[in-house]
Amino acid sequence: MCGILAIHNPAGGVTEAELRRGLAVLRHRGPDGTGVWLSPDRTVGIGHTRLGVIDPLGGRQPLVSEDGTVVAAVNGEFYDHDRIRRELESRGHVFRTRSDSEILVHLYEDDSDGVAARLRGEFAFVLWDTRRRRLLAARDPFGVKPLVFHADSRRTVFASEAKALFALGVPAAWDAAALWQVCGMQYPLPGQTLFRGVRELLPGGAATLSPTGPPTIWEYDPIEANVAGTTDGDSGHLAALLRAKLDEAVRLRLRADVPVCFHLSGGLDSTSIVALAKRHLGRPPVCFTVGFDAPAYDELDEARESAAFLGAELHEVRVSQRDQFDHLEDAVYYSEGLAINGHLPAKYLLARAVRRAGFKVVLSGEGADEILGGYAHFRQDLLGDDPAALAALKAANADMAGIQLPEGDGLPLAAVQERFGFVPAFLQAKATLGLRLRGLLRPEFVAEFAAVDPYREFVARFPRLTGRDRVDVSSHLWTRSALAKYILRTLGDGTEMAHGVEGRVPFLDPVLARFASGLPTSVKIRDGVEKWLLREALKDVLPPAVYARRKHPFTAPPPARFAxxxxxxxxSPTALAGSPCFDPAAVGRFLDQLDTAGDAARTAADPALMIVLTSVLLQERLGLSA
Known part of the structure; x- marks a missing residue:
C-alpha cells in the first residue's frame, strides 16, 4: 500500500521539486521510500511513496518496463501475481524485481487498456506509455484504494489523496454542490469529492490522457452490471463453492514478505476470515479488536470468545470517550471525509495499535454484508410492508435507528420510488438524517440549491439496475455510496494509511464477489437470518455463538449522548462562522434542545452533529475556503 502521484502537462515544465512536494504530504501512506520519474521532455512526472510489503528491498517504484517505454506507480496489491509472472515470462517478458506491482507494466505491454480487467486485488495505479504518449489510470472494482484527480486547461494531476493536489497548487476549497449532497444523504455522489475541482475516479473506473484534450473516462468493471440471481445449485453445493472461493481469497491475501495480522470483532465476518487463515498460517493468528467504555457498544467479550476458540493472540485496543475526541481531528485529516459516529477515531487508534505492534498488513471482514446480504436494512427491504415483522426487526436493531434503519420523518424520496418502484430502507434512514441536517443549514445555502433533489441526483447515476429484486438493488446502491465513499475510504483506507497499514479485504475479492452477485437472495437471507449461506459454509470452523450471532455494525458510543x-x-458561533453551509444559530438551538432530550433523541441526533463537527475540523485542518 502506497501513495501515488502523476502530473501530465503537455506544455512541459514538470519538475522533480513539485513531485516531491506532493509526495511529502503522502509520506504516511508509504514511509519506506520515495521515488520519482520524469519524462525527458518534462511533460509527465510520476511519484511514489512506498510501503514495502512484497519484495521490500527490491520493489522500488516507479516501475519501468524492460525497454523503458512503460512507467507505472501502484498503490495496493495484485494477487495471484506469481502465476501471472510465470505466464508473462513464458512470453519473453523480463522482470527486474519480485514485486507484485511489476506485472502491471508487462500486462499493459500485452493488453493495453484492457490491463485493469486482468488484475485481481485492491489497487489504484497510474501508467505512462512513452510510445503512444498516453497516461492510463485505474482503480479496483470496489474502490478499496483511492484515486482522485484535478484537470484544468494546463494540466491533469492524479493522487492518492486530495491533500497532495492542494500541495501542488490546486485551491483547497469546499465543493458546495457536494456539501448539499452530503447534507441530504451523507455521501457525495459517485465520482464527486468534497473539494472543488477534485474528482474521484470511480471504482472499477479508468481514465486515459493524451497530449490534447481532457481525460477520457470509462468503467471497465461496473459492479452493478454483474448479473444477479444466476448461480445454480442446491444450498449445500453453493455453500461449498462459497467456502472454496473465500478460502482462496484469504490465502492469496496472506502472501506478504512482512508479518500479517487480522481485525477480530467477534462477529461472523472477521471470525470467518481468521478461521480460514489459521489453516494456512501454521501459527496462531495475531488479532486486534476495539473495546469501548460503554457496555452497549463494547464487543470485547465476543472477540475474546472467538480468539480463544481459534487459538488466536488477541490485542485489545481500549478507546475511551476522551480518546475519541483527542484523535478525531487527526482521523478526519487523514481520511479527508466527514464522520457520523466516533467509530472514525476508534478505527484510527486501531490502525495505530496495529502498526505499533510491528504489522504493516491487516485482513478484515469488510464487504461481507454487501455481497451476502448482511445488514438489517436489507432484511427490511425483503420484508416489504409486513408491519409485525418490521416492528420486530426494528426492535432487534434499535442501535441502527436513523443510521441504517428509518426513524422519523425524512426528506422526500419520490425520485427513488419512481426509479426503482420502492425505496431502500437505508435511503429512508439517510433521508431522516438529511431532514435533521436541513434544519441546521444557512438559509442562503438552502436557497442556492433548493431546486436540487439529492436523491434524484443519486439515482440518476444507476441506469443499469433493471430487473433486480429489492435486496439486490439496495445492495448495489449501498455499495456505490456507503461502502465506497465511507466504509472503505473514510473508515478504512483513511485511518489505516494514516499509520502506513495496508488493509486487505478478502470478501471483496473480484472472483468471490462475482460469484456472490449471482447468488439468489434466498440463500443470502433465509428465515430472517442474514448471511445464511456464509454461516452454513463455515459452520464447522466457527464458534457456535458466532454462528448464531446477529449482525452488530461497528459503532462507538455516540458523543451527542455522553458529551x-x-x-x-x-x-461555537466562532467555530462555525466560516462554514459555507451550517448556520451557527441553528446549530446552537439544536444543541439547546438536546439538553432536555432523552437518550434515544440524543443518539438519533449524533450523526447530524458529527457531520457538522467533522466539517469544521476538516475545514480548519485543510484550510478549506468556501
Whole structure:
C-alpha cells in the first residue's frame, strides 16, 4: 500500500521539486521510500511513496518496463501475481524485481487498456506509455484504494489523496454542490469529492490522457452490471463453492514478505476470515479488536470468545470517550471525509495499535454484508410492508435507528420510488438524517440549491439496475455510496494509511464477489437470518455463538449522548462562522434542545452533529475556503 502521484502537462515544465512536494504530504501512506520519474521532455512526472510489503528491498517504484517505454506507480496489491509472472515470462517478458506491482507494466505491454480487467486485488495505479504518449489510470472494482484527480486547461494531476493536489497548487476549497449532497444523504455522489475541482475516479473506473484534450473516462468493471440471481445449485453445493472461493481469497491475501495480522470483532465476518487463515498460517493468528467504555457498544467479550476458540493472540485496543475526541481531528485529516459516529477515531487508534505492534498488513471482514446480504436494512427491504415483522426487526436493531434503519420523518424520496418502484430502507434512514441536517443549514445555502433533489441526483447515476429484486438493488446502491465513499475510504483506507497499514479485504475479492452477485437472495437471507449461506459454509470452523450471532455494525458510543459540552465548545458561533453551509444559530438551538432530550433523541441526533463537527475540523485542518 502506497501513495501515488502523476502530473501530465503537455506544455512541459514538470519538475522533480513539485513531485516531491506532493509526495511529502503522502509520506504516511508509504514511509519506506520515495521515488520519482520524469519524462525527458518534462511533460509527465510520476511519484511514489512506498510501503514495502512484497519484495521490500527490491520493489522500488516507479516501475519501468524492460525497454523503458512503460512507467507505472501502484498503490495496493495484485494477487495471484506469481502465476501471472510465470505466464508473462513464458512470453519473453523480463522482470527486474519480485514485486507484485511489476506485472502491471508487462500486462499493459500485452493488453493495453484492457490491463485493469486482468488484475485481481485492491489497487489504484497510474501508467505512462512513452510510445503512444498516453497516461492510463485505474482503480479496483470496489474502490478499496483511492484515486482522485484535478484537470484544468494546463494540466491533469492524479493522487492518492486530495491533500497532495492542494500541495501542488490546486485551491483547497469546499465543493458546495457536494456539501448539499452530503447534507441530504451523507455521501457525495459517485465520482464527486468534497473539494472543488477534485474528482474521484470511480471504482472499477479508468481514465486515459493524451497530449490534447481532457481525460477520457470509462468503467471497465461496473459492479452493478454483474448479473444477479444466476448461480445454480442446491444450498449445500453453493455453500461449498462459497467456502472454496473465500478460502482462496484469504490465502492469496496472506502472501506478504512482512508479518500479517487480522481485525477480530467477534462477529461472523472477521471470525470467518481468521478461521480460514489459521489453516494456512501454521501459527496462531495475531488479532486486534476495539473495546469501548460503554457496555452497549463494547464487543470485547465476543472477540475474546472467538480468539480463544481459534487459538488466536488477541490485542485489545481500549478507546475511551476522551480518546475519541483527542484523535478525531487527526482521523478526519487523514481520511479527508466527514464522520457520523466516533467509530472514525476508534478505527484510527486501531490502525495505530496495529502498526505499533510491528504489522504493516491487516485482513478484515469488510464487504461481507454487501455481497451476502448482511445488514438489517436489507432484511427490511425483503420484508416489504409486513408491519409485525418490521416492528420486530426494528426492535432487534434499535442501535441502527436513523443510521441504517428509518426513524422519523425524512426528506422526500419520490425520485427513488419512481426509479426503482420502492425505496431502500437505508435511503429512508439517510433521508431522516438529511431532514435533521436541513434544519441546521444557512438559509442562503438552502436557497442556492433548493431546486436540487439529492436523491434524484443519486439515482440518476444507476441506469443499469433493471430487473433486480429489492435486496439486490439496495445492495448495489449501498455499495456505490456507503461502502465506497465511507466504509472503505473514510473508515478504512483513511485511518489505516494514516499509520502506513495496508488493509486487505478478502470478501471483496473480484472472483468471490462475482460469484456472490449471482447468488439468489434466498440463500443470502433465509428465515430472517442474514448471511445464511456464509454461516452454513463455515459452520464447522466457527464458534457456535458466532454462528448464531446477529449482525452488530461497528459503532462507538455516540458523543451527542455522553458529551454534549464537547459539541458546545467545538461548535461555537466562532467555530462555525466560516462554514459555507451550517448556520451557527441553528446549530446552537439544536444543541439547546438536546439538553432536555432523552437518550434515544440524543443518539438519533449524533450523526447530524458529527457531520457538522467533522466539517469544521476538516475545514480548519485543510484550510478549506468556501
Amino acid at each position: 454534549r459540552e464537547f459539541f458546545r465548545d467545538r461548535l
